[in-house]
Amino acid sequence: MVQIDNLIDRMNRMTEKEAKEFKKEFKKEYHRSWNAENGFWSFFWIPCSEGLPEEDGEYLVTDVSGGTATVTETYFITDCDGEGHWGALDVIAWMPLPEPYNPIDGAMNSPEEEGD
Numbered sequence: 001m002v003q004i005d006n007l008i009d010r011m012n013r014m015t016e017k018e019a020k021e022f023k024k025e026f027k028k029e030y031h032r033s034w035n036a037e038n039g040f041w042s043f044f045w046i047p048c049s050e051g052l053p054e055e056d057g058e059y060l061v062t063d064v065s066g067g068t069a070t071v072t073e074t075y076f077i078t079d080c081d082g083e084g085h086w087g088a089l090d091v092i093a094w095m096p097l098p099e100p101y102n103p104i105d106g107a108m109n110s111p112e113e114e115g116d
Contacts, residue, residue: 045093052076052084053094060097065090073097 014022045062053059053076063072065088076094078084 045095047093048091053096058097059094061086061089061091061095062093063089064092 011019011022056075056077058073058075061072061074063070063074063086069092072089074086074089074091076084076086
């Protein structure tokens with residue numbers, strides 16, 4: 001609990017610019033959180049306006065190219081110029097794919113099981 005209080009105190013002293021940068025970095029590094037009450041990982045949508053994936057790969061995205069928002073799985077690819085692309089989709093937000101279902105315990109590993 002002390003760590004949370006220290007974090008809140010630190011955030012309260014930040015300038016608006018520092019807070020915006022902190023939020024951006026936090027979302028990049030900690031795009032998932034452990035939901036202890038329900039025993040599963042929760043993932044956060046990352047708006048494309050706040051950043052794109054740093055690695056090529058498969059992601060869960062919110063696509064609005066059909067006129068309505070739909071969730072789909074697609075690839076993010078960086079071209080030879082260093083520009084990232086979602087293909088023909090109009091992606092407004094993304095998140096990493098969750099870990100596969102674990103039939104042994106019915107959920108993804110908790111932070112304790114991952115060594116956090």
